[in-house]
Amino acid sequence: MTMTAHSAGYRYRLLPEVKIRREAFGGILYKYGCADRGTLSFVNSPRLIDLLLLAREQFAGDLSAAIEQQVSSAGAKARLLTALDELRKRGYLEAEVVAGPAPEETAAE
């Protein structure tokens, strides 16, 4: 069985205005302006930060494509997708709904 990076039903894209900085504990995501209540998140997963930076630098922000190319383990993909969905809810990513996955792709874990 295979698991595609958009098997959760979304294709994730990093918003261009989001800033990312590596830190010893992982990194910081920032989307801010003093006219809004901005958002700032401490992310304690260096791997996730690396993925976000890689997607920005090499995949024009397309996180799903970055996962497809860089992550082979189904378990790691699933964990990253869960994390990306969390970041989407917090306003750092946009998600494009993709056609539902084929039935055999849904239960990779």
Add this chain to the structure above:
Amino acid sequence: MIQFVQFHGRRHQWMGDQRRAEAESGALHPLARAAFAETGDPLLPAQTSGSQRFLRGGLSAPITVTWEITAACNLTCVHCLSSSGKRRPRELTTEQALAVVDELAEMQVFQIHFGGGEPFMYPGIWRVLERCRERDLVMCVSTNGTLITPERAQRLAALEPIYFQVSLDGATPETNDRIRGQDAFRRAMRGLERLAAEGLSLTVNSVLTRYSFPELDRLYAIAGDFGAKLRVTRLRPSGRGRAVWEELHPTREQYRSFVAWLREHPDVLTADSFFHLNAFGERLAGLDMCGAATATCCICPEGEVYPCAFFQTPEFEAGNLHEQSFREIWRHSPVFAFYRQMGAGSCGGCVHYDLCHGGCPATKWFVQRSLQVRDPECVLAGSPVDPLHASPEAPCSSVAMQEDALLRQE
């Protein structure tokens, strides 16, 4: 709003920071050394929660730098945190300021918050703002609004995204001008109109005092009229504010009502400055601890770097940009290293410590010359549920707190 995304546990370089701070302690001002020492041992990682876990480990760079780019100001507000008025002799030149912008960009600082003085009195302000735009730094400018001409507003619009905070410390000329000087209300409103006419992103910035508190609804409406948000911030006793703090700072009952008012106005911003009010029992949005020396710091006109804009005092000067790079100061200043390791002081015994983290160190210092005491506006001091000691009659004032500090030394 600060958020946390945790996927697995990770330990900080806690002990490394502590050892470095100890090694560098010789360079600390003696008053600062004594004040930090009094706060006790740094909290262990297991004793920290929320943002504290990430911030106390030290970040590679600030998230926001407040930059008081000049001390020159055409107003003389009675509570000015930096005692501004005249330009100072060693103010950074435009070339030096541009180099600082470049350095902050290289360190990946996210945002610069320009203030002063009045930033539009700094001769190089346009070049500095343009350089920030080129370097993709988010800019926020705090201005008294009086020098905004239609032409300037137009020129600023070309720098978007840029955010403005225009100060109004009351919703009426009487209340505002009592703090900010004659005719300041009318001129600030005119500045707001001109910035709004260009569609610029605005907030009306208002320091909460016992006189402006009854005008919050009207301030909210004024901000709405300009398509702006209202941002209410805490009065601190720094700069000229020391002389008027006792008279102007809100009463505990006003603070209690203010928390309820904030609940009804969730779009009002607070610059995360009222986290000491969390001890009423309701956590306000945003950072729940002092972000000085960890998430932010302040560059002052003559290149001095301090933990925050409200902590401008020689004892806590972390370094000077005439002598060191910003990076060196951020990474190696003993003031910053110790600040990041500060203990809980007398608040260590408080069951609400997780909510308020002892309040604002700058306020403690300027009111009581101590960092180990609780916040002088601790909302529980002297109340029937005072977590540190019961003294129901004691008023929540700096005088009461000074006595408290003396008693504790005995």
